Structure formats: structure tokens, C-alpha cells
Amino acid sequence: MVTLAEVAQHAGVSASTVSYVLSGKRSISAGTRERVERSIRALGYHPNAGARALASNRSNIIALMIPLRTDMYVPVMMEIATAVATTARTHGYDILLLTGEEGPDAVRRVTGSGLADAMILMDVELDDERLPLLRATEQPSVLIGLPADTAGVTCVDLDWSATGALCVEHLAELGHRDVAVIGEAPAVYERHTGFAERTLDGLRSRARELGLKVLHRPWEGGYDAMAVTLSRIFDERPRTTGFVVQNESAVEPLLAVLRRQGRAVPEDVSVVAVCPEQVAVQASVRLTSVAVPAQELGRHAVELLVGKLDGRETDGAVLIAPELTVRASSGPAPTAP
Amino acid sequence: MVTLAEVAQHAGVSASTVSYVLSGKRSISAGTRERVERSIRALGYHPNAGARALASNRSNIIALMIPLRTDMYVPVMMEIATAVATTARTHGYDILLLTGEEGPDAVRRVTGSGLADAMILMDVELDDERLPLLRATEQPSVLIGLPADTAGVTCVDLDWSATGALCVEHLAELGHRDVAVIGEAPAVYERHTGFAERTLDGLRSRARELGLKVLHRPWEGGYDAMAVTLSRIFDERPRTTGFVVQNESAVEPLLAVLRRQGRAVPEDVSVVAVCPEQVAVQASVRLTSVAVPAQELGRHAVELLVGKLDGRETDGAVLIAPELTVRASSGPAPTAP
DNA sequence: GTGAAAGCGCTAACAA
DNA sequence: TTGTTAGCGCTTTCAC
Numbered sequence: 001m002v003t004l005a006e007v008a009q010h011a012g013v014s015a016s017t018v019s020y021v022l023s024g025k026r027s028i029s030a031g032t033r034e035r036v037e038r039s040i041r042a043l044g045y046h047p048n049a050g051a052r053a054l055a056s057n058r059s060n061i062i063a064l065m066i067p068l069r070t071d072m073y074v075p076v077m078m079e080i081a082t083a084v085a086t087t088a089r090t091h092g093y094d095i096l097l098l099t100g101e102e103g104p105d106a107v108r109r110v111t112g113s114g115l116a117d118a119m120i121l122m123d124v125e126l127d128d129e130r131l132p133l134l135r136a137t138e139q140p141s142v143l144i145g146l147p148a149d150t151a152g153v154t155c156v157d158l159d160w161s162a163t164g165a166l167c168v169e170h171l172a173e174l175g176h177r178d179v180a181v182i183g184e185a186p187a188v189y190e191r192h193t194g195f196a197e198r199t200l201d202g203l204r205s206r207a208r209e210l211g212l213k214v215l216h217r218p219w220e221g222g223y224d225a226m227a228v229t230l231s232r233i234f235d236e237r238p239r240t241t242g243f244v245v246q247n248e249s250a251v252e253p254l255l256a257v258l259r260r261q262g263r264a265v266p267e268d269v270s271v272v273a274v275c276p277e278q279v280a281v282q283a284s285v286r287l288t289s290v291a292v293p294a295q296e297l298g299r300h301a302v303e304l305l306v307g308k309l310d311g312r313e314t315d316g317a318v319l320i321a322p323e324l325t326v327r328a329s330s331g332p333a334p335t336a337p
Numbered sequence: 338m339v340t341l342a343e344v345a346q347h348a349g350v351s352a353s354t355v356s357y358v359l360s361g362k363r364s365i366s367a368g369t370r371e372r373v374e375r376s377i378r379a380l381g382y383h384p385n386a387g388a389r390a391l392a393s394n395r396s397n398i399i400a401l402m403i404p405l406r407t408d409m410y411v412p413v414m415m416e417i418a419t420a421v422a423t424t425a426r427t428h429g430y431d432i433l434l435l436t437g438e439e440g441p442d443a444v445r446r447v448t449g450s451g452l453a454d455a456m457i458l459m460d461v462e463l464d465d466e467r468l469p470l471l472r473a474t475e476q477p478s479v480l481i482g483l484p485a486d487t488a489g490v491t492c493v494d495l496d497w498s499a500t501g502a503l504c505v506e507h508l509a510e511l512g513h514r515d516v517a518v519i520g521e522a523p524a525v526y527e528r529h530t531g532f533a534e535r536t537l538d539g540l541r542s543r544a545r546e547l548g549l550k551v552l553h554r555p556w557e558g559g560y561d562a563m564a565v566t567l568s569r570i571f572d573e574r575p576r577t578t579g580f581v582v583q584n585e586s587a588v589e590p591l592l593a594v595l596r597r598q599g600r601a602v603p604e605d606v607s608v609v610a611v612c613p614e615q616v617a618v619q620a621s622v623r624l625t626s627v628a629v630p631a632q633e634l635g636r637h638a639v640e641l642l643v644g645k646l647d648g649r650e651t652d653g654a655v656l657i658a659p660e661l662t663v664r665a666s667s668g669p670a671p672t673a674p
Numbered sequence: 675g676t677g678a679a680a681g682c683g684c685t686a687a688c689a690a
Numbered sequence: 691t692t693g694t695t696a697g698c699g700c701t702t703t704c705a706c
Contacts, residue, residue, distance in 0.1 A: 003683055014693045019685060029691060046449025050390025051683035054698045059387060068419055075411045082405055085436045097432040099422045112383025223621055252589055282586060284560055284593060340699055351677045356701060366675060388699035391682045
């Protein structure tokens with residue numbers, strides 16, 4: 001293993017000079033820098049991470065806590081994770097992967113051991129048990145997701161409330177008056193992850209302003225359940241012509257059942273989805289949708305974190321504005337026969 | 338920050354004693370151990386990762402390289418990654434997440450800096466450019482996936498060839514004689530990731546033994562493309578009654594088009610899928626399938642790696658035997674009318 | 675069974 | 691612009 005001392009010797013300079021060439025923390029004459037860099041390449045030198053961490057009190061590692069639960073939104077989580085990893089690399093950081101499993105203990109372990117300089121937490125719950133720890137530690141952190149109380153923490157999230165509003169606005173502009181929302185499984189609402197409620201709230205209040213009627217139904221899974229759900233919706237509100245779906249796995253069942261019932265999309269009913277871009281594009285009808293900006297969330301989280309690590313203060317919540325892409329699943333409301 | 342020295346002072350012992358209590362590398366009297374452990378808890382001590390890495394030349398970190406490409410098999414990758422992370426934790430290791438992006442450079446960086454003690458590589462190509470580096474370094478590594486040349490490397494993978502064979506055997510037992518394979522996109526075959534070809538090879542040679550006829554068609558995506566593909570298949574082999582699908586995203590299009598054509602599953606045609614369990618269960622028809630044993634692959638990889646780190650020699654390839662689960666999509670071949 | 679002390683490879687004062 | 695040097699917190703020999 002090549003050490004800094006060996007590089008110094010090879011280049012005929014002192015160890016600190018090599019260190020400063022590497023860090024750029026003081027000016028080095030062109031000649032010296034040149035020689036040192038040559039030696040570094042010649043010997044194939046890589047600074048030892050442990051020694052560096054010990055001496056500088058910085059590991060250049062960011063911990064990323066992702067939920068263990070792999071049953072929901074997996075591709076989105078993955079996209080966020082890779083965006084986090086690549087963005088982190090551009091700032092010289094590596095990513096330590098923590099699964100939710102360890103829970104608050106992982107936070108303690110990482111902050112206590114100096115394994116990572118900072119952390120990013122995904123899958124934040126409204127009343128997340130990791131928050132007190134984060135508030136208590138020096139360690140900078142950024143949440144992807146919005147807890148109920150954002151005091152003393154930095155968050156990034158899609159503006160779910162605006163997302164709900166945007167969906168209903170789109171339907172309103174097309175002349176739809178009766179809207180049904182196919183939501184997540186009841187468990188999601190109970191778990192208080194927040195995003196589902198927020199979407200619904202934003203949607204409902206905008207609908208009220210626009211004079212639309214809204215019916216919300218969670219959905220548990222299964223084609224049969226979807227058939228039942230739809231029947232109930234049309235029984236209760238026969239003039240329903242607009243659907244908002246916030247549940248990736250509900251997309252195909254919904255389209256299939258509508259088709260089976262002889263309701264054409266978008267001629268008879270319009271569907272707006274809140275789902276990953278890929279799902280919207282690959283569905284049997286290309287869906288008008290609001291996508292979760294996974295890349296942007298990941299990138300943003302890292303940049304806020306790097307800002308904090310560099311001493312910039314950035315508490316508070318950053319909400320990303322939703323964007324609705326019109327595709328083939330929404331159109332003008334049918335004129336009453 | 339609490340240091341080992343502070344713990345030693347608090348407990349009235351020397352630093353080395355505390356260290357040995359922690360590592361268990363020499364016997365400690367019950368009383369001393371007790372006092373030290375009490376002090377550790379009282380002060381909330383966590384060993385400093387950097388110092389430990391520097392002194393012991395071990396970071397207790399395993400690097401995991403996952404593909405950046407998030408367009409395929411994402412949930413499976415994620416499941417492997419979390420299995421790797423949780424298994425690693427049980428052995429005292431953390432996971433450093435590397436995206437494929439950096440390619441071979443990442444390997445150099447990690448091995449050179451001592452950031453990680455070992456690495457796990459996913460998405461291995463037949464002629465992977467990272468292999469020469471792995472063979473050249475001391476650093477233990479395990480591949481998830483099988484390259485063309487497995488000399489000097491350790492691999493874990495599903496036995497894809499046996500998987501293909503298993504699918505066709507199942508159909509043969511049910512009396513099907515003409516089988517069509519809906520495969521991955523052509524790009525997948527061109528990229529030489531191996532698994533697709535291997536599945537096909539296994540399937541074909543078993544089919545030959547059993548006297549079945551096989552038609553293979555890659556599939557690019559889209560419902561229309563599927564309709565075209567199926568028409569061609571039935572034109573060429575009107576008596577096709579068995580389908581093997583190796584492409585998660587082809588599952589619903591296939592089922593939808595079959596339905597539209599009035600072919601009932603499993604009465605008229607049987608479908609066997611090679612796909613994640615979740616897809617098989619949630620499809621509009623519960624699919625008879627062979628699942629990628631993601632958990633097992635991840636767990637296995639870590640255990641092989643830990644074995645190597647502990648000095649056990651374990652080169653070569655470990656192939657996991659496929660398991661076929663019979664569900665609602667396969668049944669006896671229809672008797673000719 | 676326990677302690678003293680010498681590094682591990684690097685960073686960052688301090689000095690020139 | 692460069693060198694000297696004192697640690698960073700831990701592990702591990704060597705000594706008792």
C-alpha cells in the first residue's frame with residue numbers, strides 16, 4: 001500500500017506538501033505541484049480513508065436511510081437513492097446504505113462513530129421517532145418527506161398538496177364536475193406517512209373552490225376489489241367522469257375494469273395519475289400524470305446537505321412544485337346525453 | 338465525543354483493556370469486563386470508525402456496486418440490496434453504495450483507499466471490464482451474476498439454465514407440445530448480461546429432450562407490439578398452447594392481448610413467468626412462475642464474502658436452484674377439438 | 675489478567 | 691512557498 005510519505009519522498013518534498021497538493025488548502029508552486037502529481041500517478045497512490053477520517057474528523061460519507069419495506073414505491077426509492085449517490089459523488093462524498101430496520105439505533109451508531117458526516121432519511125413519518133435524535137445531534141441531516149413538525153430539521157418533498165390541487169384543476173378545466181379519487185391502501189393512511197393525506201387535502205380544498213364534487217376511496221388491491229369500488233362510486237355518483245389515482249398498482253386494475261364496463265378513456269371518463277413517469281408511460285393507456293420527481297428530490301437533498309456541511313444554514317422545508325404531463329388518458333368531459 | 342481513553346479512565350482500567358473488552362481478543366476477568374461495559378453505557382461510548390480503520394486496517398464496510406440503469410429489474414435489485422445490507426449488519430459490516438456509473442474506477446478507488454474491506458458486484462456482464470481489476474487485487478469480492486470466465490472469482494446466481502428447463506418441463510408435464518417464449522428486449526440480449534441467453538439455452542435443450550417445439554420472440558414494449566408478436570406466433574405455430582415469459586413488463590400486455598383474442602388462461606393457453614414473486618401474485622391472473630431469489634442471492638453473497646474475509650477460501654460459482662410455484666395461469670393442454 | 679507504549683497514515687497548526 | 695511536528699482514537703505487540 002502506497003502512503004503519503006512515500007509519495008513525498010518520491011517527489012522530494014515533505015508530507016504536508018503532498019497533503020496540501022491534494023486538498024488545495026494552500027498555494028503550491030506550479031513546479032512542486034507538477035512533481036507531486038506525477039509521483040502520485042507513478043506510484044498509484046490513493047489516500048487512506050481511515051487515516052484521513054481520523055485526522056480530519058471528516059469521513060466524506062453521507063449515510064442514506066432507506067425503508068426496508070420493499071412493498072411500495074420501490075422504483076422511486078431506487079431512483080432517489082441513485083440520484084443521491086451520483087450527486088454525492090460529484091461533491092466528493094460516498095453513500096453508506098442504512099436500511100430502516102435498525103431504526104433510531106442506526107442514527108445513534110452513525111453519529112456516534114463518525115462513520116458518516118451527515119445523513120439523509122427517506123420514508124419520513126409524520127411523527128418520526130428518529131427526529132428527536134436528529135434535533136439533538138450536531139450531525140447535519142436532510143429528510144426526504146415532510147414530518148408534522150419541521151422545526152429544527154431540513155426537508156425536501158414534492159408539494160403533495162399542490163399535486164392534489166393540480167390534478168383536480170386539470171379535470172376542472174376539461175369540464176369534469178364529479179371526481180373520484182382512488183387512493184392508497186388504508187394502511188398507508190394509517191401509517192401517517194403524510195403524503196397521501198396531503199394530496200387529498202390539497203385536492204379537496206381546490207375542488208371546493210372550483211365547485212367540484214369529490215369522492216375518495218382507498219383501495220386494497222385486486223381486480224375484484226376494483227370492480228366493487230367502481231360500482232360503488234358510480235352507484236353513489238352516477239355522473240362521475242374524472243378519476244384521480246394515487247397508487248401505482250391501482251392503475252392497471254382501474255383501466256381494465258373501466259374497459260370491461262364499456263367506459264372509454266378518455267371519451268367517457270378521464271384518468272389522472274400520481275405515479276412514477278414509467279408507470280404512466282407504460283400503462284395500457286398512456287396516462288396524464290404528475291410524477292414524483294425522484295431525481296430532483298435526491299439531488300436536492302444532497303445539495304442541501306453539502307450546503308450544511310460547508311456551513312451554510314438551510315433549515316426549513318423545500319417543496320418541489322408538481323408538474324402535470326398531459327397524455328392520452330384525459331380529455332373533455334362528455335356532454336350530457 | 339467520547340473516546341476509548343475516557344472510558345478507560347471512567348472504569349479505572351487501561352485503554353488496551355477497554356479495547357480488548359470490545360474485541361474479545363483476550364480474556365478479561367468478569368469484574369473488569371462488567372465495569373468497563375458499565376462505563377461504556379454510562380458515557381454513551383461509540384468507537385470511532387476512522388481510528389479503528391486506521392489502526393486495524395479494516396473498515397468493516399462492504400462496497401456494493403449496483404447498476405445505475407434503473408430501467409430493469411429494479412424491485413429485484415432493491416431486494417438484493419436490502420438483503421445484502423441486513424445480512425451484512427448481522428456480521429458487523431456496513432454497506433457502501435456505489436453506482437455502476439464510475440465503473441472500474443470505483444473499484445480502484447475503493448480498493449486503493451481502504452474505504453471498504455470487500456465488494457459485491459451486481460449486474461455482471463459476460464465479459465465484465467471490472468473483472469481484471471478484481472483478479473489483480475487482494476480485496477475479496479463476490480459477483481452476483483455469472484461472467485463468461487469465472488476463473489479466480491466467486492459468483493452467486495440463480496441457475497438460469499435450470500430455470501428455463503424447469504419452465505418447459507412444467508408445460509410438458511401438462512401436455513403442451515408447442516411453446517412460445519416471450520423474452521426481454523433485444524437490447525438485453527445484445528448487452529450480454531448472460532441470464533437471458535442462459536435461460537433460453539436451458540429451455541431449448543430441455544425442450545429438445547422432451548420433444549417440444551419452441552419459438553422465441555424478444556419483445557420491445559407496448560401493447561401493440563405484443564399484439565403483433567402474438568399474431569405472428571399463432572400464424573407460425575397455430576397449435577401453440579404454452580407460453581414462457583421472461584420479462585416483467587411483458588406480463589400484463591401478454592395477458593391483456595390473450596384475453597382480447599378470446600384465449601382463456603389457463604383453459605386455452607398456459608403461461609409460465611420468470612419474474613419477481615410480487616409481479617406473479619399481483620398480475621391479473623395469478624401466474625405460475627419461477628421467482629428470482631433476490632433475498633437469497635444477497636444473503637449468500639454476503640456470507641461468501643464474510644467467509645473470505647475470515648480467511649476461508651471459496652472461489653467458484655454458486656448456482657441457486659430455481660423453484661417453480663404453480664398458480665392459476667397454467668393447466669392441462671386443451672385436447673384438440 | 676492487565677498495562678504501557680508504539681504506531682496506523684493523514685491533517686493542520688506552527689514555524690520558517 | 692514549504693517543512694516540522696503534534697496529534698486524531700484506536701489496535702496490538704511487548705512486558706509484567
